[in-house]
Structure formats: C-alpha cells, structure tokens
Amino acid sequence: MASTAVRRLLPVGVRLRQTYTPLTASMPALSRLYSTDADPKVAVLTDFQRKKIENCFDFYDVNNDGILRFDEDFETALKSYIRLNGWTEDSKQYVQYYRRWVAFWNNLYAGKMFRKEGKGDQQITREEFYSMWAQALSNRTDINKAPRWVRDLIPNMYHAIDTDGDNTLKLKDYEKLFEAFGRNGNVADIFNKLDINGDGMVSRTEWDIHMQDFFISEDETRPGNHLWGYLQ
Template sequence: MASDLQRKKVSVVFTAMDVNEDGFLERADFEALTDRWERLRGGDGADLREIMMRWWEALSATADADRDRRITQDEMLAAVADLQAMLDLVVATGEAMFEAVDEDGDGRVAEPEYARMIEAWTGRGAPSRGEFGRLDRNGDGTLSKSEFVTHWLEFWSGDDEEAPGNHLFGLI
C-alpha cells in the first residue's frame, strides 16, 4: 500500500501528466507532453520522443492492471507501492529520463534544462532556483546522472519526507 507521501507525489505527477485531464494516463498524454517539451526545447526531438514512449511502455506494463491501455491514479499508486521490487526498472527509467533532460548531451543537467523539463510536465512556469539548488547536492550548479537517478529513485520509490528527490518534479 502506498504511503501518504507516495500518494501526494503520485497525485502531483499524475495530474501534470494527464494532459487532457480525463483522469487517465494514455499514450496520447505522453505524446502531448513530448510535443510540449519539444516546443520548449526547439530543434529535433526524435530522441526525446523515443525516451518518452519507452517510459509510457514501461509504465503501462507495470501499472495498467486491467490492460485497457489507460492508467488510473489508483493503478499508478498500486504500481508505485510495488516499485521496491523493481528498482532496476526505476533506475533504467531514471537514466533514460536523464538523457532526455540533458539536452546538450554534456552529461550534466543545468538549471535551464531542468526548468524546461518542469515546464513541459506542468505546463506552467519553471521552478525557482531554490528548488534546483535542493537537488544539486554538491553545489556545482548541475545535476550529474548519478544525482538525477538518485532523485528519481527517491521520488518514485522513496518514503523519506526529507529526501530532496521528493521535489524532482517541483514542490509537492
């Protein structure tokens, strides 16, 4: 069973990902998120689209309990509660998302890259510098792949209210 913290985190992300606000996550929501992200970034988004569609497939495979190709918030919560048994999938998804966020391919996520990810997910302005600083554990002004994946794990499978990764998608 998902904890109160996990419920809160999933609710925030589910609402942001449900682009058409129909109460379900579907492939079309991931396509719309990708389109919004591509517009914010400009340029070719083929790699981004591939990563986002792989994430949809992984999420669908683990969370779509009734196999109707639509994920409810309850289905997503049930999957999140079981993620401790699938940490390799969580890490792999985090690594893929890092590649999507690292627009220039330099192996680091700078604050503007992170801000575009947040804006793409939420459809509203980027978070404050303080939010990014909370994630930047070593204070070098960027997130390494290791930092990003650690935060991804904290967000999706963690239950520590003090973990910086709880804020990976902005304030919860």
C-alpha cells in the same frame, strides 16, 4: 500529430499486441520482459509515498483527466518541446528526443502490465498508477531491489529530461520540462536543491539519490521529494 518518421517509433503501450516493436526490434513483448523478475506481492503505499506518487501523476497528466496516455499527455508536451527548442517534427534532434520519451513511456506502461491485471488499453489510470507503484515499492529500503521496469525507468527518465543530450541535467533542462508539461513551480529553487554539490548540474549519481528518496524515503526534508514540484 507527430511526423511519419516519428510515428514509426510508437510506444509499446500503443502497440502492445505486437511481439516486437520498431524501437527495439529484438525486444520481447513487455509481458515477457517484466513478468517474472520481482516478487508479485502487493504492498500498501504510506501516506507520504502516496502523496509523492500523486504529485508525479498530476505532473504528467497534461490534460488533467485522471488518465495518462502517450498520445494525449506526452505528445502534447513533446509539441511544446518542439517550440521551446526551435526544432521541427522531422529534425534529427526531435526524432532522437522523441525516442527518449518513448523509452520512458514504455517503462512506465510496463509497470501497469507487470501487475498482470492491467489491460493493453494504452493508458494508465490514477488508481492503476498507485497500484503499480505500491507493488514496485514493497521493499522500503533499496530502490535497486525494485522490479526491472523501475530500474530501467530511472535512467530513461533522466535522459528524457536532458534536452541537449549531453548526459547531464542543467537548469534549462528542468525549466523546459516544467514548461512543456504546463506546470508552474519554483523550478530554479527546486533545481538548486537537487544540485547537491552546487556544480550547476544534476549528475546521474545525484539523480539516483533523489529517485531513491522520492520513491522510498519518509524524510520530508529530502530534496528528492520535490522532483515534480513542491508537495502541497
């Protein structure tokens, strides 16, 4: 269980009935923020897209119950980050890092609520995950034309992986991500493919390229396909 200091930063998905949240005191509720900025048309994921989306879902589903929850999946991983980084639950570093994962979850949960069919039940089922991405990725050519929650999610995900807060992703960041979520994989091999220019880090530019490829590309040779582990 997170400390009292951290608990004041509960995700929007856990406190959805409130109009405002402590994390973003001036931010409107998710249903207002994300409900009108994209075409509500629902598309169908290609077989390859669905395979990649499933890989992403399985990565974050720490307890493998087919449902994503902040308190059961993401906080479990965050406890691992405490151990991996030598933090305490009351340390400044952990509170700041916890905020990053709250921001990431808020964007992800907004994807479910954006469809206007989801209930504020603080969770995302596997089928809801497929459906929200099918709607979000109806444009097959440009991730920048996706709904706002997707455009916000991409940088927030980047910062959620950046454990030391230096605005770059290094191999140690990626290794900690996989270990915290209890996932095995050839992390160094994947990371080296993501590091396009071979400078030892994945920049925001490289990250944006990989995210575009992960969500939209049908080219099975693109390294971005394997952001959450090699596809089976």
